[in-house]
Amino acid sequence: MPLMNRKIKNRIVILRAERNLSQKDVADGVGVSRQTIISLEKNRYNPSLKLAFDLALFFGVDVHDVFQYELEEDH
Helix, strand or coil: CCCEEEEEEECHHHHHHHCCCCHHHHHHHHCCCHHHHHHHHCCCCCCCHHHHHHHHHHHCCCHHHHEEEEEEECC
């Protein structure tokens, strides 16, 4: 069986745009730095479970509407 590359992707940029929110608005709303939101949006940082749920609550959506766990086959 081939090894799988696992990635957590998110829709924070889209959710922010739909609500006309800045990165600072989101950061302040969930109690993290703006740099954390930037890193999340660029998929350079995987959030804690608590932060993932806090973001979902902030946006008023299910955590699966914010984050997706993707499996990609290695070639």
